[in-house]
Amino acid sequence: MYSxxxxxxxxxxxxxxxxxxGFQLLAVSNSMISGFSSNNHNIPALNLLSKIxxxxxxxxxxxxxxGLKVCSKLQNLRFGIxxxxxxxVYGYHLDHIVESVLVDLYLNCGSFNKAMAIFTGLPHKDVVTWCGFISGCIQYGLNHSAFYLFKVMLELGIKPDHFVLSSVLKSCSNLAGSPHSHGKQIHGYTVKKGFEIESAMTTSLIDMYSKCGEIDSSLTLFRAANGVLDTLCWTAIIAGCGQNGKEEEAIGYFGEMLSSGVQDRK
Structure with a gap:
């Protein structure tokens, strides 16, 4: 509570x-380590872990x-290893939660091959594990790897949620070659699965098309999304217009947003 x-x-x-x-001390120590970590007292957290x-x-x-989360924050690969x-030694290398955090550590420290090896070796990978690794790849700029893993995930019959779909869409504009074609593939999937009604999904699609230079597609999506227009969605289309040489439209949409009162919505 205090932490x-x-x-x-x-x-x-x-x-x-x-x-x-014994066990009681370990439980209390775990709370203290977690408290240190959540308050960004990372060195004291590692010191306490070493003491235990x-x-x-x-x-x-x-x-x-x-401990792994603290190492990841500090990008301390030596202690992480x-x-x-x-x-x-303790036999937790088959625990998918511990291993997922370990994968994130190696990703954060730039050791993608090691992260991939651990991820591949996990005997049971649920949707949370897949989504976590894909999101981690995107977070660290590994956009091609993220999109490849996303396709493998679909081929294995694992259904992504709208959070990971939004994350993958954000990476599409950073892909070399034909980023919009990758984005269109995901767009088709979101429509097929009914995710296009999600506000976060609409915002990510608008942002992706805008960054790929297809502002007309963004505008079409925005106009069709009357029921799910929130502040983020308005911001995406305003920014998209500004990035694609439609400054007057951007100012017009900003005025419409203020008139709609969307800034007051919860």
Whole structure:
């Protein structure tokens, strides 16, 4: 509670005064590590994790996941590799949650081949694992890899949600070659699956077509989306018009947005 309220000092006082042992101490230590991490006290989090490990306590998946997230934030690959070794020793290398965080660590540290090797070796990859890896690729600029994995995901019959579809659309404008053709493929899929009614989906499509220079397609989508126009959707079309030499239209849409009162909607 203190950690989530930003009072990390009070949380640390409680932790220092705790006299439990064994599993109870590990559970409280996990909370303290998580508290440090969520408040960007990353070095104290790693120091505490090292202290727990040296004490002989057997770390669990919560400790390991928190430690990996801290290493990822710091882009500390050296400590992350040490954590990876501990994960294998403790037998958590088959835990899809721990391994997903480990994949994110290697991605964040620029070790794509290592991340891919771990991801490929996971015995059970659910939609969350797939979406997490694809989103990670996009986040770190690996757009071609993200689109390739997205196609593999579909071929395996794993259905993406509108969040990952939006993420992949954002990467299409950064692809070399014919980015709009990749975006159109995803557009077709969203229509087929009924995702086009989602506001986030409409916004991502408008943004993709605008960045690919197809502002007319963006305008068509925007005009057809009367029921799902939120602030982000208006912003996408205004920015798209500005980027494609339609400054007067951009100003006109800005005025329409203000007149519609959309800025007051929840």
């Amino acid at each position: 989530k309220c930003g009072s990390i000092g009070e949380a640390k006082k409680l932790y220092d005064g705790y006299r439990g042992t 490990h040296r004490s002989g306590l057997v770390l669990d998946e919560f400790t390991l996941s928190s 040490q954590m990876h070794g501990i994960i294998v």
